[in-house]
Amino acid sequence: MDVQKSSEFPGYQEKAPGTLRPVTSHGTGRYDTSILVEPRPRRIPAGLFTVSQDPEPEYLPPLWSAHVHPEGQLYFYRDGSLRVVTEAYLYRTETVENVCLWIDRIQEILCSTNTAVSRDIELFIKLEDDDCAYYFIDHANRTQFWLETSGTEELGLPPVISISQLKIVLEELYWIHVEHFPMHLQALSPQALDEIIGIFSHGLCDQMTSRVSTFLYTVRDCKAFVTILQGCRGNMNNGHTTWIIARLWSIIDHNKYITHYGQEHSRLSRDQAILFDPEQKHCWISTIMAALTFKTSDRHLTRLDDVFVDHIVYVDQWERLISDCLREWRRSAYGALSGLRLHLPFLAFNAPSPALLAVSVAAFGAGLASSIVLAHKYEPMEGINATEAMYYLETVQSPVFKFQPLAFAFSLPTALRLWGFVLFLSNCALLIAEYLGWKFAVGLVG
Incomplete structure (x- = not known):
């Protein structure tokens, strides 16, 4: 040289x-x-x-x-x-x-x-x-x-499993460089544009025909990107066009890395775990929490595990999870308010068991409070991107119990509302038994 x-x-x-x-x-x-x-x-x-x-x-x-x-x-x-x-x-x-x-x-x-x-x-x-x-x-x-x-x-x-996967990582770094410094470069080759249009077209079709696609963008996003990329034809000498193509290529290469593209064991569906995890889940904790929450925690645990397979988060799955949780917490809040209103007749009649009455009121109140707190905390998270969601789940995931504590917290509004109704109905049964006898109360409950 x-x-x-x-x-x-x-x-x-x-x-x-x-x-x-x-x-x-x-x-x-x-x-x-x-x-x-x-x-x-x-x-x-x-x-x-x-x-x-x-x-x-x-x-x-x-x-x-x-x-x-x-x-x-x-x-x-x-x-x-x-x-x-x-x-x-x-x-x-x-x-x-x-x-x-x-x-x-x-x-x-x-x-x-x-x-x-x-x-x-x-x-x-x-x-x-x-x-x-x-x-x-x-x-x-x-x-x-x-x-x-x-x-x-x-x-x-990040760690890699082969030289070919390392090549994907280094190619991602290359495109990030081009994204950061696009204005002095010569026009990218038409092949680079044609190839990435093909990738997004495939991703669009895969998202439209599969519920477990590993492509990282939704149908709506894929359509928008294909339109943008097709508009780049005839304008390849523009640094802005170079930036567009480089930004999308770096994202595609990153997705290739996390799906183990071209490796012996690649990820063919987003719910497929392919990374070794020596940690074992504690089934006894899951059993106890399921009993306390009427199996609501099991449902939330399954959703959390599904959205975080191998520490990968897809933004559409995250948005759906948080949206469903927010709806559930709002329903629980309305149910807790209705349960508190049902206690008003006990102000006119002496409750057979003041202890049950106090505990049921406390359960409804705690359910209402937990609904409000969770909705306030997670409503802003409904619109965060996949990387932010991944970092959040990594910080809240317990190294020992995984997502069990978070699933239990998510299930609290529904579980407390249900416990409130169980205790309220028990008090009602005691009131009926006091006035009409135990046989009638047992028969009514049965």
Whole structure:
């Protein structure tokens, strides 16, 4: 490789390098910035931005150009023997010096290791005080790579079961890079567009014909995406089109990873568990909770397990789960209010068992309160995305009892309402027996 020194910037000085570390497209912290800016009033010269009054252009070193991501992020691209992209603000002299220093250092490493660099290779660098994070992109093979051997755990990547699955993970990282830096790139190939249209068309058909499809989008979403992608034809030279295709490709590759696409044991339905889980469920806890909740907790436990198979959440299943729970809790709230109203006649008649009366009133009151609390907590969660739902379920899942505690909490409004009616009817039976005799009361209950 022909090493081209990037230290042509005036005022460049050698300085002691820091640490060069590998990073992934996921780990750049692109969306984690906490820097605050303070807008201030400014005078506007007469005729600013007209042909005769263009402002003085900001200076960039040779080979560099500035680009703006569709979301608004400014980034810089170097079209040299080694193509480079960075989000470092190169309109500052000291930043340019640091970037040029790190590019020179990386080029020296490439030369010393006889690593060939073609026009399909692109380097990303991120300045971190005295250190630098980096990764390489291979546009020809749709992959991401580094100069040293690293483990998936060190790079923050998920575990894999084969080299072919690792290739899917690295391809996802490639598309994330293209999504983050689309404006300087040449048009993507028509094959990339045709292939992803085919994938979404298949997903649309699969969702329409199967209740347990592993495709991550609903029928409505698939139709919208196919329409958007078909509209990209004839506009492939636009950076916004590149961003659209790259964003959707990264999502598809992630879905391929979680379904074990192309592996010996792939996930063919969303309710199919294929990952080894050494934890065993505690059946005795399930039996006790089922008895206390009239088997309502078992129903909720089944739904929670079904929506979180192998720690994967599909947004339509999550929305359906929360929507059904909210309806159930509202019905329980109305039932609890009706149960409390039924106790009004006992104000005119002395209850045969004041203890039963107090406990039934407490059960109805607790059922009403639990309905209100659960509805208040989970109503905002009805519209969260699949990733947020997955993180939430991971935090609330017990390492020992799994979803048993959460299923019990979900079943409380219905169970307390039912216990309230059982105790209320018992008090009614005692009242009937007191006035009409036990035989009549037993016969009426029977």
